[in-house]
Amino acid sequence: MKDFPGTPGTLTGFVLRISQCIFAIGSIASMATTASFFKYTAFCYLVASMCLQVTWSLVLALLDAYALVKKKVLHNTASVSLFVVGDWITATLSLGAASASAGILVLYFSDLGNCSFEQACLKYQISVTLAFLSWISILISSLIMLWLLAAA
């Protein structure tokens, strides 16, 4: 398999995984510190999806770190196939959750004219923005993984 930036076991790959974790943790923290997020299915779904994202990205970050330290190569077809499937599932769930939450925020802020949750409004916005940033970084990883597998 080819070796290019972002593939498993490279520094770029590791940085991508860590950024996915940071954005997802930020999104969860911002949402979970509001008093009423659990009343909204889309916001609960966002938290659940970001938890899955953190778990997945953390495991792969640790794997990347191990490969970097031990100078091992993780490019065998079986493991890359697993990474591709996991990346695509988490990326799709993250985009779906971020979009559903964004849809509700736009409904309250724009369509209904105001956000009546007071302090929580800003936190919801920050959470959704971080979820989109997390999705962008997992999307980059997913495309690299699929490319790596197809080019094998």
Add this chain to the structure above:
Amino acid sequence: MKDFPGTPGTLTGFVLRISQCIFAIGSIASMATTASFFKYTAFCYLVASMCLQVTWSLVLALLDAYALVKKKVLHNTASVSLFVVGDWITATLSLGAASASAGILVLYFSDLGNCSFEQACLKYQISVTLAFLSWISILISSLIMLWLLAAA
């Protein structure tokens, strides 16, 4: 480039494009026949995204039909690259729009306990379901295109 079902100029590819068009047209029709969809940003975004989907898929369906009739091969790197970019943009926009609309529907049906739009409620649900079906078929096309390009 390899030739497998779903690639440009094959019957499977043509069927996929036509199914994308049909689902997207159904979604637009169901949404546009409600009296109040334009009051909701997410629903307007869904209609706009499905219009883009219909345009893109129709152009590629015509191209596939032309290639099938004339027995031409459309597998050159430049055109497949263009298909990949277009497919990924439309797929992402479709998923985002469908999820945002679904988020609002879940808010009304589940979180707030009832849907007060009367007859329009069912039409909104049908529209969002068809948008997700359209997204599934464009996702299949997108994955095939990326695979084809990477395997070149």
